[in-house]
Amino acid sequence: MKKIVWLLILVAPLLLKGWYVDNFIYHYTGTRLLGFTQVLFNDAVIYGGILILLYLSLLPTMMRWLAALLRLAALLLFAVYIIDYAIIVNFNTHLALGDAIKYADYSYKYIQQIYGLSDFGVLALTVLVLAVPLYFSWVRFKSINPYVKKWPIFLILGLPLAAAFADNEKYAHAWIYKNVIDYNLTILSEAAPYSTAYVDAFSFQEHINCQTQPAQTKNVIILMVESLSAYQSRYFSGIHDWTPNLDAIARQHQAFNNFYANGFITEDGEVALLTGLQPLYPPSSYTDDGGTSFYSFYNIKDSLPNILKQQGYKTEFLTTADLEFGNTGVWAKSIGFDYMEGHDQPEYDKWERFHFEAAPDEALYLRALARVDNNKNNKFLLFIKTVSSHHPYINPENKEKSESAAITYTDKQLGRFYNQLQDRGFFNNGILLIVGDHHSMTPLKKAEVELYGQYNASAKVPLVIADGDQPASVESNQYQQIDVFNSLQGLAVGKQCYSDWKGVLFGEAKTPPKYIIHRRGDNRDMVSIFGENEEFLVKLDGDNTRVTSRLPAEQTVRQLLVDKINALRIARAKWALTQSAETSD
Template sequence: MKKLLGYLDLVLFLVLVTVKLVVYGDMVNPYFTLKGILYPTIASLLVLASISLLFKPKGRSRYLYICNIVITCILIADINYFRYYKDIISIPVIKNGLLLGAVNQAVKSILQPHDLLLLIDILLIPIIKKILKLKFNNIYSNYMEIKNVSMPFKLRALSFALVLALSVSYDGYFIHKLNVEQPRLIEGMYNKIYITNALGNLNCHALDVYNFAKKSLFDKKSLDDEKANEIKTYLTENTKTSGSKFKNIGKDKNLIMIQVEALQSFVINKKVEGEEITPNLNRWLKKSLYFDNYYYQVAGGNTSDAEFMSNNSLYPASSGAAYYIYSGDEFNSLPKLLDKKGYYSAAFHGYKEGFWNRNAMYVKEGFDKFYGEKSFNLDEQIGLGLSDESFFKQSLEQIKSFKEPYYSFLVTLTSHFPFEATDKYGDFNVGNLEGTFMGNYLKSIHYTDKQLGMFLDQLEKDGTMDNSIIVLYGDHFAIPRNHSEELFSFVGETGNDEFAWMRHQKVPLIMHFPKDAHKGVNSVVSGQMDIFPTLCNMFDLKTPYKFGRDLFNVKDRLVVFRTGSFMDNKVFYSSSSKKYYDLKTGEEVAETDALKKKKEEALKQLDYSDTLLDHNLIKKFTENNEMSK
């Protein structure tokens, strides 16, 4: 008993940190069960704890105390990152953090006071030790005497080896089990929430570090020609369409594409206190082709992921942002292909040029010019940077100077979370939503809608629209999952499950053609990966290196999300719960052989896209094509 008392620090470490990890698991896991997460959590903790057995008692206590601090800080960071991004922090995300000062500030604004409760034991342990020493000196002295009896190093090393072997074997069992149940999941890290739910937070981060190191040091050297040719063949087949609708409709026409920050579909044609939230977009919908079943597919790169998919039709990185990780790759992107048709291309964004690594990626993607923060007169700033009003006015002046035909790609900013400076939007009455997260968003997007209306009206007034195709879409969610109740209440949603959440993760896609041609509503199930192949058809651009599907000429739809979830014309599959839902009724449906094949197809697309980007295969394919001519 006395010997066990000497390891009280180790016991306390295991108990306290296990409680924290379990509490964290409950916060991020909608299907949380104590039994499901407890054992792999303890197994991963034992691996860490085994190292402490190498130290003498005093060193062991210090090691465990430091481990507690580090784990707690990771949990607090993960909790707040999850609140906004619905994901777990990874190594690429940490690397991106050097570029994301403004987003880091946004995440900090989500920090809640009760998060700091996780630090209580860390703060109290030194205080309790002092109290025991002062008030109960005899008991404390006896404990320290027992604790400080140190075993010879050989025995400590033997204890370490035995506990490590047992804990690694125990932990390895859970990892192997998950790998069998979900092949490719651990290697691809495409659904870190699921991994956390199954293996616990520590194992998820350990696997992330392992995969990142493996990918960085070994994987890029080990791709064989057979796999590369397999991917090339797949992409060639994926490019084939079943029709020629809208083929080359954009010949010699300007392309103006507008990516709107945090614009979600639920605000379209919706009123608050009798006033339209987006009156200008609602007005332009009547003169345009509106895709009302269009989903965002972003991952850790958020806005930059939307840009990446829309200009390349390649999937976002499994962790972090493709704009940062793959900025050294070659791309057959939209600006490059349009350049071959004699187009001038320019990108516009009223924020820092290095944010999301745009200054590097826009060059790689073939834009002739990037108008970033330094190119604008920062005469009015709202929230993160240049106001949308000033941004559109100044961008329009530049666009007017371009020689036709041209491609202008504009990315808005003001409606970015955390929807600051709401006093600027005071002319919009949100009623009882005043001061709420939803109310602030509605004011923000109402302001952006006003600026969009003035920009589009001016394009029409000066005749630019007579020879231009306008493409406008939202980039990602506005309302994070921790505010889902506000969203459901606003849209009148009675459910609160994953299907109810998914059905509201749509963003508008609007295409306007000269003379208001082809106006109407298209309800095809689609996503951001589909813009690029659709524009390739409309502007007769040749490239087989795309995963999305033409919106006008491919009937077999498959919208794949970075988590491994997917949606086709009839069913939504959730990778987190491994359930299928009927899109019309919301009822759960059983897996069929056809659905299983689509699930495998979704994972294959993600794997192929990752491999293509990891090994810069577009460059290899292009060079091989040139040599074969």
């Protein structure tokens, strides 16, 4: 009986992952067992490694201390497998080494927040978690006699051979059934450096058009809503009806129903909206800060806060999240914000806390209204970052745990905030931009893929611009987050510029970009580029960066796309070196 229990514990994560991936694949292909069999083929290497380590630890000639180390190694590999599965299910991506390093310093706080644990609780949980593997590693088990039971070793050694049946190139979403080791090896090309010879010989010129226009001094609120996605809105997609208030606002103002996030995480949205730079990071290693948040995007002089400050604006950054997470507070200050608030604002002390120690969105909007009132005699930029719709989903009012419940709450508070701005007369001389930071970190819905396509769907977020001077309209041309920065910059300085890679959202120069770049979260070594009528995938690989999509296109177009990506990443690498030199001085 014990053997059966141990066997079930061992294979349970494999079976659960196989079942989950099979359902994931079935949504797109209508084919059963494709995902399940590919999980078995890919993960046979992992399970083969676990079983070999366990088998060797039970050999009668094995020294006890070495047997303990072998079992600990097997348990560590098993734990990594389970964590990877949990991340796939919850965040629609794999466990990446870069992420593990990047968020390691905040993981302690995050565990406390999610499970409501005190320091003592975390300590007790840690002791419990460590005690089990330590006991398992050191306790004496009945040894395997390899001369009597030879068949297990042949079976175990045969497992890695199953990997020969893995097909990781045929299917667009093959990333999901790759094993965690293969996935991390594949995305290593993202860190491949450009050679000095390549950089010295490289040049890229982007044709930029500019025209003057009357400068305007309207107050600006950018409301970046966590995980707000097009599929959640009946107005923007027709798929779900979770955002009736957002939809009502969209009908009354300027709605952009073909709008894209430039990245897949919150900091990507912040970089795009507030600096106008594509959130593409330079090739880097973890030893040169390449694994840190906002790497190469600190101290941007031509940021939106700095530009508006030159025009006499006061600039403020508000969130209920912990500003230490991802070093957000330090970054926001470095790009010029005059004032910042996070979870430790005293007014939030009376509110219940949720993930990232954040008070609910209702509390955030009350603070935002207070800041609007405080700045009634100033020109101001107010950047608001919400949290309540972040995974794991929970409605702060009724504690219902589901995505629909969390988004419904988020939409309710958003609608209330909009109405309170109306009551204050904000729109007499103010613009409110409501935008998602990125697509929700959940698997794509079948309806999304059918509506937008498998690559476009992962980047679709709503944008609504509420401006009292502009009539209601619907814009179907493609736009992106960096166009928000570009348009607000032009509005403030009276000079509006645009190119094939950046557009203008409003005014006489209103122009959609010809190409939109999206940093992918599933395949980290890939970048999506959305053209007006076609889409491309670019593989990040240093000097060998290339277009991999099979779509027909002229060679000049393909070279243009590669050159643009390389230009962006080389520029960030040079900026990072400059900042590093200034810091060391």
